Amino acid sequence: MSVTPEAIPARACAGVDWAKDDHAICFIDPDGLVVERFTVPHTAAGLKTLVRRLLAVGVAEVGIERGDGPVVEALLQAELTVLVISPNQVKNLRSRYGSAGNKDDRFDAYVLADAVRTDRRRLTPLTRSTPATxxxxxxxxxxxxxxxxxxxxxxxxxxxxxxxxxxxxxxxxxxxxxxxxxxxxxxxxxxxxxxxxxxxxxxxxxxxxxxxxxxxxxxxxxxxxxxxxxxxxxxxxxxxxxxxxxxxxxxxxxxxxxxxxxxxxxLDVHPDRHIMTSLPRSGMLRAARLLAEIGDARGRFPTADSLACLAGVAPSTRQSGKVKAVTFRWSADHQLRDALCDFAGDSRHANPWADDLYQRARARGHDHPHAVRILGRAWASIIWRCWQDQLAYQPDRHQALQRVLNEQARKVA
CATH class of the missing domain: 1.10.287.4070 (Helix Hairpins)
Known part of the structure; x- marks a missing residue:
């Protein structure tokens, strides 16, 4: 059932432009008018002031450009909904309000707050992994x-x-x-x-x-x-x-x-250990790195494509009229991409399906990094399914692998 605009209650929103020494905050009302602007220092007292003033005006949702750090921890501890809007998105959103494109902390705080107000349906609340992860x-x-x-x-x-x-x-x-x-x-x-x-x-x-x-x-x-x-x-x-x-x-x-x-x-005591260590040639360090970068907050990746896109193994498609371009996805979680591609590149030495997929990609003219990303995207779907179901990877239930093994057996026979 889709949510109509009338079904969404009006609410005050806030944006926090995070910085090293101080943070710019902007409150806006349900109509997008600025209620208050102020800054707080990056100190324990400053963060307490931030949370107190957010709660005082009834703000429940806050837009911010990063999903970690003391500011986010303070907001989450106050049971506020944190909506992460990446710096690239904020850069593009500035053009809504003018063509100059100037960078200003106070203005960016307003852009973040207004994005929460107007684009709430597009934003996913921040979900955190467990402290162990x-x-x-x-x-x-x-x-x-x-x-x-x-x-x-x-x-x-x-x-x-x-x-x-x-x-x-x-x-x-x-x-x-x-x-x-x-x-x-x-x-x-x-x-x-x-x-x-x-x-x-x-x-x-x-x-x-x-x-x-x-x-x-x-x-x-x-x-x-x-x-x-x-x-x-x-x-x-x-x-x-x-x-x-x-x-x-x-x-x-x-x-x-x-x-x-x-x-x-x-890794030995982590509840998701059995998932990552069951993957071919994962080993202790690779399994730990995959688990650490993917995390254990299932809501972070509602689909396999969301995992593949954030990991940068799914290409970026741009189309205008008759022109269509499929290019490398630059905007990605580089730590996650490196972990997934490192695993995928080595998995082909132990998994016939992975090797077949890699070799077919090379035969189409792709270089090694591109072929590994193609393989990484395929593995992302498998890992996501195992991760969501909290099940270990089972080669005998991997139908694509069984088809490759059967084809190899027929050739030998």
Whole structure:
């Protein structure tokens, strides 16, 4: 049953333009006239004042540009309905009230409030995941940030060593591995590495517990074949730089390992664990990241398409007259897109249906990222269905997968 305009009660609305130091607020009446404008500082007292004044004028619904942070928490604790209107939408809405397009906090607060008044049916109230999921999301994202820092530090160390000690750059499989960092701590310069022979290197690796597949003789030959590093009087200064990077990488690795343990512990007790861990090649970290980014507030994604669109794996279609363009969806939740595409790209190595879909996309001329997004959109529908029904993924009930398996069986026969 559709809702008629007459069935919607008139109400006062508010808009909050969030900022780092203070927030602009605008109250409007049911006819769109401004009742009051004011600002509050971003302090505990300021947020209490904001909530008190909202409740005093009978505001029940508030428009804001972001769905997290202390302001949103204060509004939700006061049992106010929060309607998130993205900055891109606000930018486009400004043209309703003038063509200048100027950015002004007080004006944006009015635009947010008026959008709540006029476009309430188009807006979905903010639904929050449980505190356990929010905590998991924070841990997962913190770990990912530290991994990015580790990659950056390893690249800086590599650039430094290519100048002062090239032999160690390709000595082991990874420059930030434990054995590579231990080698640099023991032999930080070319002069100290010159002391090594095949036997001495083998003895040192044995004491370290090295279990690599490369023989010590081969590793020693790599040192000999590489260009010579710095051996002059400035080698000591270069050593300090090398050891500084090594210390940073060790600290980052330790903290990443601790966060991984925390992610595993949080995932083990989460009610939706069985859904994400049942997906092919999800693993602990991928499952935790998918769960963290999708969340457990089922009302956030009423349809599978809503999940695919927010994840940026559904294309954006623009049509005017006879011109129709299907393009990449730039406006998306980038964390969610990265989590879904990371899973989808690897799932093809364990799921014949996923591999078939990916290969057919490549055969049509799509590059790898585009083919992964196509696969991600297909997985979004499956994940959404499992997520809504709170059921694990069951390959034997996946009809498209069974068709692919049957076709492969007939070809073999």
């Amino acid at each position: 929010i905590a998991l999301r924070s841990t997962v994202r913190a770990r990912r940030d530290l991994v990015e820092h580790r990659v950056a530090a390893a690249n800086q160390l590599r650039a430094h060593l290519q100048v002062v000690f090239p032999g160690v750059v390709g000595l082991f499989a990874a420059l930030d591995s434990a054995v590579s960092l231990s080698f640099l701590e023991r032999f930080p310069t070319q002069s100290k590495a010159d002391w090594l022979t095949s036997k001495r290197l083998a003895d040192w690796l044995g004491k370290l517990g090295y279990s690599g597949r490369v023989a010590p003789e081969t590793l020693h030959q790599r040192l000999l074949d590489a260009p010579r590093g710095t051996t002059d009087d400035n080698a000591h200064a270069h050593t300090a730089t090398t050891l500084a990077f090594v210390a940073v990488l060790r600290a980052l690795t330790t903290q990443i390992d601790q966060l991984e343990d925390s992610v595993a512990a949080q």
